[in-house]
Amino acid sequence: MRNKVTLSDVAKVAGVSRATVSLVIRKSPLVAEATRAKVSRVMADLDYVRDIGAARLRDKHSHTVGVVVPNLVNSFFTEFLSGVEQVMGESDRVVLLANSHDDPVRQAEILRRFRGHGVDGVILCPAQETSPELIARLAQWDLPLVQSLREIGDAASDFAGGDYISAVDLAIRHLVDQGHQRIAFLSVCARTSARIERLEGFARALAQTGAQDAGIVDAELTWEGAARSAKQILALASKPTAVLCFNDVLAAGLMVGLRRAGVIPGRDIAVVGLDDLPLAELTYPPLSSVAMSPDAIGAAAARLLARRIADPTAAIQRSIVAPNLQMRGSSARII
Known part of the structure; x- marks a missing residue:
């Protein structure tokens, strides 16, 4: 069995002290960049692996x-x-x-x-x-x-x-600027602080803009669950012209469900997501969303x-x- 490479082995090959190798491992700014690069190459060549267990014993972390x-x-x-x-x-x-x-x-x-x-x-x-x-x-x-x-x-x-209260406000004001007054909200089923915050933002933004609450629909946080929710959105008596979604997963799934029902997102009904994940640019049409970083x-x-x-x-x-x-x-x- 091959012996485990030690800190001293690395130091010997690199031509530096054991303390210098230790500083490199701990990413100390006290080591010159050329020395850091040299020690790092030696560690890679020797396939050195830090002994986390020993480090844990030393500093109790x-x-x-x-x-x-x-x-x-x-x-x-x-x-x-x-x-x-x-x-x-x-x-x-x-x-x-x-x-x-x-x-x-x-x-x-x-x-x-x-x-x-x-x-x-x-x-x-x-x-x-x-x-x-x-x-x-x-x-x-x-x-x-x-x-x-x-x-x-x-x-x-x-x-x-x-700040999802502000995020929802940005989304609602954008939709109102686009001429939408009957706005529905597609939410997840899970009762959490995240849901409470978004719904609080929804109610507050509607009150401030004068837009109408066209209904709140809950969906499972799955692609198919979001797609199925399209039927409930389209069955709302208020006939929403826009839907704000809890997140981009629900928004993308909803757009699939709307298309299945013969309704074109972005033309027949507006859809906005929250989070602005990479998938927002991959949907058709591309999804408007509020980036949450x-x-x-x-x-x-x-x-x-x-x-x-x-x-x-x-x-x-x-x-x-x-x-x-x-x-x-x-x-x-x-x-």
Whole structure:
């Protein structure tokens, strides 16, 4: 069996001290760029792998953090994770991802496993029907926590998210500017803070613009569930000329369902999404959507968690990313 390459082996081949190799591994700015490049090449050539277990024993950290999301149907969470990983990578931490499937029981088991693995902290997008008591339980475990995108409790932990009230306002005002007055809302079924915030924004924007609430329809967060919702949207007595959707997944699915029913999105009825995922430019017509920058939200959540790990007694903070409207063909002016 091949002997494991050590820090001393790397130092000997690179012609530097063991301390210098250690500084390179920890991405210290104290190392000259030429030296850093040389040591990095040697580590790659020797196939050196850092002994995380030894590092953990030295500084009492696992250099891992857990991230719990409610589903992986929505690629929003993929981009969110990318932002988390980028920031955590800067501090040499590995991200463990888990999908709760929006089930609080499964979520509780994931958190117990994370605790067993000794993660340094957790970024949690709470499953629907999660009890606020969970925050106190994690505090008893001395497990640093940042909630993101959804929230339980009354500002009980650090939080990173998007301003969906403002996002909905941008979308409604855009539709009103396009001549639409009867606007429906396609929501997810899950009762969470994310749904409450969007519906609050919907009601507020309608009141401020004078547009009519043409109805609220709930759909499963699946492509086919969103497509099936088209029948309910078209059956509304108010005959909406536009639909604002909870997210881009529902919007894209709704557009498929509308076409199946012989209704052309962007011509016969306007559709606007929230999140502005890459798929927004792949639909036909391209989907108007409000960009929520999931990578920026993920990065903000990671920075809050790194801060919380470094100082468990720090004051609770919130980081809210501002939205940005992206207008495309799905929200054409009413004829």
